[in-house]
Amino acid sequence: MPISGQSSVLLIGKNGSGKTTVRLALEILQRIARGTNRVGGLVRPKDFTGGRTDVPMRFEIEVELNARVYGYVIAFELPEGFKELRVLEEKFTVDGSPIYTREVAQVRLARTSQEKEAKFFIDWHLVALPIVQEQSAQDPLFVFKQWLRRILVLAPIPALISGDSRQKTLEPNVQVTDFAAWFSGLLAYMPSAYSKIDKYLKPLIPDLEDIKNPVIATDSQSLIVQFSADQGSPRTLGYLSVPFEDLSDGEKCFMIGALVLAAKDAYSNVFCFWDEPDNYLSIDEVGHFVMALRRAFQSGGQFIATSHNPEVIRSFSNENTLYLYRKSHLEPTIVRPLSELQVNGDLVDALTRGDVEP
Amino acid sequence: MSGNRSLPHVKVLPEDDANRQLAVGFLQYPFLLARNIQVLRVARGWHRVLGLFESVHAIEMDRHPDRLMVLLIDFDGDFDRLGQINCQAPRPLHGQSLYSRRPN
Numbered sequence: 159m160p161i162s163g164q165s166s167v168l169l170i171g172k173n174g175s176g177k178t179t180v181r182l183a184l185e186i187l188q189r190i191a192r193g194t195n196r197v198g199g200l201v202r203p204k205d206f207t208g209g210r211t212d213v214p215m216r217f218e219i220e221v222e223l224n225a226r227v228y229g230y231v232i233a234f235e236l237p238e239g240f241k242e243l244r245v246l247e248e249k250f251t252v253d254g255s256p257i258y259t260r261e262v263a264q265v266r267l268a269r270t271s272q273e274k275e276a277k278f279f280i281d282w283h284l285v286a287l288p289i290v291q292e293q294s295a296q297d298p299l300f301v302f303k304q305w306l307r308r309i310l311v312l313a314p315i316p317a318l319i320s321g322d323s324r325q326k327t328l329e330p331n332v333q334v335t336d337f338a339a340w341f342s343g344l345l346a347y348m349p350s351a352y353s354k355i356d357k358y359l360k361p362l363i364p365d366l367e368d369i370k371n372p373v374i375a376t377d378s379q380s381l382i383v384q385f386s387a388d389q390g391s392p393r394t395l396g397y398l399s400v401p402f403e404d405l406s407d408g409e410k411c412f413m414i415g416a417l418v419l420a421a422k423d424a425y426s427n428v429f430c431f432w433d434e435p436d437n438y439l440s441i442d443e444v445g446h447f448v449m450a451l452r453r454a455f456q457s458g459g460q461f462i463a464t465s466h467n468p469e470v471i472r473s474f475s476n477e478n479t480l481y482l483y484r485k486s487h488l489e490p491t492i493v494r495p496l497s498e499l500q501v502n503g504d505l506v507d508a509l510t511r512g513d514v515e516p
Numbered sequence: 517m518s519g520n521r522s523l524p525h526v527k528v529l530p531e532d533d534a535n536r537q538l539a540v541g542f543l544q545y546p547f548l549l550a551r552n553i554q555v556l557r558v559a560r561g562w563h564r565v566l567g568l569f570e571s572v573h574a575i576e577m578d579r580h581p582d583r584l585m586v587l588l589i590d591f592d593g594d595f596d597r598l599g600q601i602n603c604q605a606p607r608p609l610h611g612q613s614l615y616s617r618r619p620n
Contacts, residue, residue: 361551445554445555446550446551446554449540449543449550450550450551452544453543453544453546453548453550456544456546457546468557472536472540472555472557473540473555474540475537475540475541476537501533503533503560504533504557504558504560505533506557
């Protein structure tokens with residue numbers, strides 16, 4: 159994916175072209191960083207493209223964090239007679255130098271100035287990244303794993319989001335059903351994040367007064383959103399308290415957007431992949447919503463969106479829009495920057511006509 | 517619940533996709549109140565910019581006094597076009613247009 163150096167990128171393409179597959183690949187890498195190390199919990203035999211088990215399934219990611227380039231590669235295979243995939247190859251590098259490499263069961267830790275190269279064997283059905291112990295917060299393994307754990311891979315389903323939480327997290331799930339735990343975790347990590355959330359939401363929801371998160375039982379909290387009567391309103395109703403789960407789907411997405419912006423400020427190098435951020439939003443809000451995210455990530459991190467929505471597509475320029483295309487389910491996805499494609503007239507019209515092809 | 521239309525806001529009506537991308541790039545400026553600016557769908561030609569302005573946006577500007585319109589038009593080296601634009605503008609807006617020339 160040619161996304162290096164871009165603060166925000168839009169992925170467009172027809173249904174089945176592979177946009178959501180990018181999200182699924184990121185989810186797998188994220189699950190590894192979050193501690194899932196059993197291969198069977200990450201990928202299954204049915205995940206091989208077209209059932210072609212003779213070609214290894216390979217995931218690669220490279221990220222520049224504080225002027226160092228971290229690379230991680232993992233490949234899975236399904237030898238004949240196996241029911242579960244195993245690790246064929248695994249490698250973690252910093253600035254091109256390996257920290258560890260692995261072939262099937264054998265892991266080699268690179269030699270440091272004090273220590274010799276170390277070798278050990280690991281069950282080939284286990285991924286090494288979550289297992290190799292980092293030495294300190296400066297250890298490249300720690301830096302990379304923390305970044306990968308905290309990337310935001312989002313495809314929210316607002317109807318499933320309640321305001322209740324029993325714990326705190328900085329690592330929301332894809333559907334953001336743990337929104338309340340993320341809200342609690344973010345504010346515990348950086349209390350000033352609330353001012354960012356408030357600053358973003360007030361112009362969007364002018365009658366928003368505040369968001370409370372009272373304790374409702376031992377170790378349990380529940381978000382309450384408080385609205386006030388507009389200033390100058392002839393009828394003053396005072397405040398209206400609404401449980402978070404009773405907000406509209408679109409309002410819940412505004413809240414998620416606010417948390418993304420707050421998270422971006424709270425910890426550096428945030429990467430956010432949002433699958434169809436326009437879902438659930440009114441048409442007049444879509445452009446503003448996406449533009450707010452694009453602008454925020456200009457100062458660091460990276461924001462990737464997928465969409466079919468004309469308003470989202472118009473919120474990006476050709477040089478930061480990628481077109482994904484594949485001729486059939488048997489062929490791989492082709493990715494092309496829109497700036498390299500011939501588009502006659504308005505892009506949305508060309509997409510509507512089905513005239514955009516690499 | 518949408519933003520407040522009673523606050524000053526700007527709608528940008530671009531002539532073509534190149535001008536749209538220019539406007540979208542401008543919205544990336546970090547110190548902008550971007551929520552107060554919206555880039556509209558391209559009009560496809562400067563004549564159509566004027567047509568849309570007259571038939572839709574001038575009327576909406578009457579309804580929303582805090583709205584400003586930016587008509588993003590290529591002059592294509594023809595600066596007489598500004599005269600034509602001014603002539604076609606609704607009467608209350610005559611002589612109120614400001615234009616900026618994009619460097620070649």
